[in-house]
Amino acid sequence: MEKFSGKIWVLGDDIDTDIIIPTEYLALKTVEDMAPYAFSPLRPGLAGQIKKGDIIVAGKNFGCGSSREQAPEIIKALGIQCVIAKSFARIFFRNAINNGLLLIENNRLRDAVSEGDEITVTMNEAIMHKGTKYPITSLPENLMEILEAGGLVKAMQKRNRI
Numbered sequence: 001m002e003k004f005s006g007k008i009w010v011l012g013d014d015i016d017t018d019i020i021i022p023t024e025y026l027a028l029k030t031v032e033d034m035a036p037y038a039f040s041p042l043r044p045g046l047a048g049q050i051k052k053g054d055i056i057v058a059g060k061n062f063g064c065g066s067s068r069e070q071a072p073e074i075i076k077a078l079g080i081q082c083v084i085a086k087s088f089a090r091i092f093f094r095n096a097i098n099n100g101l102l103l104i105e106n107n108r109l110r111d112a113v114s115e116g117d118e119i120t121v122t123m124n125e126a127i128m129h130k131g132t133k134y135p136i137t138s139l140p141e142n143l144m145e146i147l148e149a150g151g152l153v154k155a156m157q158k159r160n161r162i
Contacts, residue, residue, distance in 0.1 A: 002123040006081050009050060010115040011058040015042070016065030017092065021074050031070060035077045052079030055119060059085065059110050062103075063092025072096035082121065086110055097143050100151035109134050 018041065025037040038047040056075070062085035063071060072095050075083065082102035096103050106127060113119070113129055120128040124138035139147070149155035156162075 003120065004053075004081055005118055005120040006053045006055040007051070008055045008057045008113055008115065008117050008119055009046070010110070010113060011039075011042070011056060011062075013059035013086075014061045014064055015039075015058055017063060017068050017071040018065055020063070020071040021068070026068070026070060031073045031077045034070060035074050038074050038078060047078060050078045050080065053081055054079065055081050055121075056083040057085070057110050057113055057119075058083065060087045060107075062086075062088050063096070064089040067091045067095065069095050069099065072099045072101045076101045084109055084119075084121075084127065097146055098152040100147055100149070100154070102147055104136050106134050106136055 019039060021034055021038055022041055025034045028034045036047050040047070062083060071092060075096075076099060080101070082104055083096070084104045084106055086107045087105060088096075088103055093103055104121065104127070109119075109127055109129065112132065112134075117129060121136075122128075124136070124144070126136055127134040145159075146152050146155045149158050
C-alpha cells in the first residue's frame, strides 16, 4: 500500500477544463509547453508555484466542461501527485486514470484544510491532516493497475509484455 505526503493547493467548486488549460494554449506543441498556463484564468502564476509532489484539494465537480484529455495530462506534468476533491466530472475522472493521475473523492477534507498545509495519503485507506483521519474509498483493482503502471497504455503494454 502506497503512502505519500505533500503540500496542498486549495481550489473551489466547478474547476472546469477551460480553467485547467485554456483553449488558446491547446495549440502549443507539447503538454510541457502548455503546463505554465494551467489554471491561469483562475490564478495566474499558480502553475509556476506548484512543485513536484504537491497535491490539489478542491471542491465539487472538478474537471467539468469539455472532455479534453490535456487537462489531466497537464496536472500530471506539473508534478501533482493527486487531486482530492468532493466530486469529479466523470469524463475527467476516467481521462485522469487513463493518464496515470490519481484522483481521490472525499467530501470533508476541502472544508478542513488551508492552502500550504501538508497531508499524508495512504492509498485506498485514509488521508491524514493535522491528526484527523479522513477515510477514503478503495479504488478497484483494475484502476489501481492502470495508475501503478502510469496510465492505460503503459498498463496494457505491461499486461501484454510489449
